[in-house]
Amino acid sequence: MIKIKYCVDVDRSVLISNFEKREWIHVGPEDEWNFYWTSIQTCRCLFNADKNYRLKDNQIINHFPNHYELGRKDLLIRNIRRYRREMLKSGTPIAKCIRGTFLYLDFIPTTYVLPVDYHLFLEEYHRNPSTWIVKPCGKSQGAGIFLIDKLSQLKKWSKKKKYPRNSSITKETYIISRYIENPLLISGKKFDLRLYVLVTSFHPLKAYLFKFGFCRFCSVKYNSHVTDINCLFAHLTNVSVQKEGDDYNSIHGGKWPTKNLKLYLASTRGEERTQKLFDDISWIIIHSLKAVRSVMSHDTHCFECYGYDIIVDQNLKPWLIEVNSSPSLTCTTSSDQLLKSKLIDSIVSVVLPPSGIPNCRWDKNPSPESLVNFDVLIDELQ
Numbered sequence: 020m021i022k023i024k025y026c027v028d029v030d031r032s033v034l035i036s037n038f039e040k041r042e043w044i045h046v047g048p049e050d051e052w053n054f055y056w057t058s059i060q061t062c063r064c065l066f067n068a069d070k071n072y073r074l075k076d077n078q079i080i081n082h083f084p085n086h087y088e089l090g091r092k093d094l095l096i097r098n099i100r101r102y103r104r105e106m107l108k109s110g111t112p113i114a115k116c117i118r119g120t121f122l123y124l125d126f127i128p129t130t131y132v133l134p135v136d137y138h139l140f141l142e143e144y145h146r147n148p149s150t151w152i153v154k155p156c157g158k159s160q161g162a163g164i165f166l167i168d169k170l171s172q173l174k175k176w177s178k179k180k181k182y183p184r185n186s187s188i189t190k191e192t193y194i195i196s197r198y199i200e201n202p203l204l205i206s207g208k209k210f211d212l213r214l215y216v217l218v219t220s221f222h223p224l225k226a227y228l229f230k231f232g233f234c235r236f237c238s239v240k241y242n243s244h245v246t247d248i249n250c251l252f253a254h255l256t257n258v259s260v261q262k263e264g265d266d267y268n269s270i271h272g273g274k275w276p277t278k279n280l281k282l283y284l285a286s287t288r289g290e291e292r293t294q295k296l297f298d299d300i301s302w303i304i305i306h307s308l309k310a311v312r313s314v315m316s317h318d319t320h321c322f323e324c325y326g327y328d329i330i331v332d333q334n335l336k337p338w339l340i341e342v343n344s345s346p347s348l349t350c351t352t353s354s355d356q357l358l359k360s361k362l363i364d365s366i367v368s369v370v371l372p373p374s375g376i377p378n379c380r381w382d383k384n385p386s387p388e389s390l391v392n393f394d395v396l397i398d399e400l401q
């Protein structure tokens with residue numbers, strides 16, 4: 020039996036224990052690997068045009084070369100804006116738009132890229148001030164994020180400079196999004212949903228939703244802090260932020276499986292509304308993927324597991340907050356360990372052909388058994 024040679028350079032434990040269980044052989048990046056689970060930085064180097072590196076048929080890798088079209092905050096916004104324009108032009112009913120608001124494609128909070136869109140943001144701010152959240156595009160885990168409710172807090176960008184629209188990402192590139200002020204609260208606390216989506220191909224689009232996501236709760240009640248925009252423990256659900264707070268619970272890590280959320284919602288809002296919420300979430304994910312499809316690589320060596328962050332508001336409307344191309348595989352609790360181990364195992368089962376050996380020429384039609392932990396979001400060939 021041929022043994023798969025794997026290479027890995029991120030969050031190792033949950034990955035390595037899975038690969039070892041499969042009796043795969045660990046090799047270095049310079050060796051003849053079949054399966055590479057890499058960081059986005061290494062992936063960027065590997066697919067760098069100057070390197071002229073060609074993958075063989077029996078090599079597969081866990082990122083698409085231009086994963087950032089979905090995973091970078093400013094590009095996600097630009098791709099969704101372009102997708103809406105294209106849909107509107109094509110006259111499809113899902114692009115229905117009334118007084119500038121899309122009825123069905125309004126799933127991302129109004130967002131501008133700073134500094135280039137500063138003046139567009141100003142116009143919107145004067146129409147409807149409210150609270151906004153500012154996030155650096157080049158950082159993650161809540162780093163550098165702050166909330167504003169006055170223009171004076173944005174002094175840095177107010178100088179009348181001209182910025183080229185196509186300037187690339189710098190340390191100074193931010194996005195500013197309308198803050199969702201009415202999140203659904205459970206026991207008075209804000210939470211968001213972390214869901215995992217496996218994409219095995221963008222052409223045709225094949226995407227699967229992992230059945231076991233979770234909610235990440237703030238440790239401080241939202242109600243009393245809603246006016247205190249500086250209390251990040253009430254506003255940002257990132258575990259990396261919450262961990263620093265006095266009220267963080269390291270046993271459950273402020274996490275709840277989505278199964279608990281479904282049960283809670285079914286008992287408080289009814290089965291039908293709960294089902295609609297989860298259908299709407301699937302719909303958002305499918306359209307976010309369709310929004311980037313035209314710019315995504317056709318490379319059949321690639322698959323990708325995206326971490327979707329969704330906030331649900333009090334009307335049970337889901338909002339897409341962010342898509343992570345490299346969702347954390349670090350385990351903060353024992354249930355985390357179980358969930359992430361199951362995630363990796365399920366992904367590997369789907370991306371390997373029945374022969375068990377990576378093959379980029381395989382038609383990527385996984386068996387029903389290998390899809391047991393996923394819901395099919397879209398498979399354009401089926």
Ligand SMILES: Nc1ncnc2c1ncn2[C@@H]1O[C@H](COP(=O)(O)OP(=O)(O)OP(=O)(O)O)[C@@H](O)[C@H]1O
Nearest residue numbers: 128159160161162196197198199254255256257341
């Ligand atoms: N528009 C919004 N309205 C309300 N809350 C928001 C909004 N955008 C972000 N948040 C909160 O801020 C948190 C951090 O935002 P986001 O996930 O975009 O940043 P990040 O630093 O890139 O995090 P990650 O580590 O997940 O990549 C979210 O988990 C959410 O709780």
